[in-house]
Amino acid sequence: MLSMALTIAFALVAAAFVMSLFRLLKGPSAPDRILALDTLYINAIALLVLLGIHLASPLYFEAALLIALMGFVGTVALAKFLLRGDIIE
Amino acid sequence: MSTITETLLSLLILAGAAFTFIGSLGLVRFRDFYTRLHAPTKATTLGVGCLLVASSIFFSVTGEGLSLHEILVSLFLFITAPISAHLLAKAALHLRLPSSVALPLEPSSLPQPLREE
Amino acid sequence: MKRIGNWLPHPLLTPVLVLIWLLLNNSFAPGQILLGLLLGWAIPRFTLGFWPQRVRIRRPGRLLHFTGIFLYDVIIANLAVARLILVGPDRLHPAFVVVPLDLTAELAISLLANAICLTPGTVSAELSADRHQLLVHALDCSDPQELVATIKARFEAPLKEIFEC
Incomplete structure (x- = not known):
């Protein structure tokens, strides 16, 4: 039962990736693309956690934690860039 | 692993994946940026939260001892998601992105008399 | 009182840092608790200048x-x-x-x-x-x-x- 739930979950998260990618490519504005990137990194965390359960390996947790940290910094830097036209003032 | 644990795990994983999916669906479906902003910040956060709880239970049952470090990631997402949403909304207002409803005035010139209401 | 305030500037931050350290290591071994306590004491102590104000929780x-x-x-x-x-x-x-x-x-x-x-x-x-x-x-x-x-x-x-x- 768990493996079936995992298969369905993988499919759903993959579909989520495709939809975020669609928004990333289509835009139409810069904040839309940043939002899509933000969603992509959260989807990546979801995928890594699922992979960790699927392969019964706790190693993927570190990668998920790192992506959570770096993704947030990236989103904030990009949003700040839009607000100020400059990241380091 | 007992049947009850397995059922609980499957439900949590399915719920988490479904919320992640719905969050991205909102990103595609909504028409203006300000409504699109709601979808990933809310639905996705709970989705990943569910998955992390499932992971925590899974490794506590199968591995050696309690596994709680997944809480850190969900805690971190819960703290950071509203901050990125707030900054993106601010950037969008700054750029005067079109919205389906009337945009407010320039933020610095919000109507002052409202304060007394 | 001032001395204590300088040595332990954020009484709330210390337990939070200890908890985060233990969760990061995913272990509650005595050695980790000791290391966590050391970090929980040192980090608030040495980042004192970066904190604009003290957090006060009344209730x-x-x-x-x-x-x-x-x-x-x-x-x-x-x-x-x-x-x-x-x-x-x-x-x-x-x-x-x-x-x-x-x-x-x-x-x-x-x-x-x-x-x-x-x-x-x-x-x-x-x-x-x-x-x-x-x-x-x-x-x-x-x-x-x-x-x-x-x-x-x-x-x-x-x-x-x-x-x-």
Whole structure:
């Protein structure tokens, strides 16, 4: 039962990736693309956690934690860039 | 692993994946940026939260001892998601992105008399 | 008293750091607890200059209560937003709402902004320059007055009670 739930979950998260990618490519504005990137990194965390359960390996947790940290910094830097036209003032 | 644990795990994983999916669906479906902003910040956060709880239970049952470090990631997402949403909304207002409803005035010139209401 | 204040500048930060350290290592071994305590003491001590003000919680009990309510609200709001996404964009009534603030403490205002980002279908967009108004975008809001009243009663009042007198 768990493996079936995992298969369905993988499919759903993959579909989520495709939809975020669609928004990333289509835009139409810069904040839309940043939002899509933000969603992509959260989807990546979801995928890594699922992979960790699927392969019964706790190693993927570190990668998920790192992506959570770096993704947030990236989103904030990009949003700040839009607000100020400059990241380091 | 007992049947009850397995059922609980499957439900949590399915719920988490479904919320992640719905969050991205909102990103595609909504028409203006300000409504699109709601979808990933809310639905996705709970989705990943569910998955992390499932992971925590899974490794506590199968591995050696309690596994709680997944809480850190969900805690971190819960703290950071509203901050990125707030900054993106601010950037969008700054750029005067079109919205389906009337945009407010320039933020610095919000109507002052409202304060007394 | 001043000496103690300098040696342990943030009594709240230390246990939080210890807990985060233990969770990161995923172990509660005595050695890790010792190392965590050392870090929990050293980090607040050496980052003293970066903290603009001390965090003061006046009602710790209320804070726990508020956290419980908040987590419940997060789940409800997530379900509501998920439903709205599935229903589709045609039945939405998005709106920009200005929420007048009674809070004055910076920490309380930022906590309120974060809380309303996560909860009732709203995202805080902008704080006015004088810190008295918060611009909020609501996903589905037919009655702005009611939304403002809900935010004030459910989130602002407890935060005011916890962080201000």
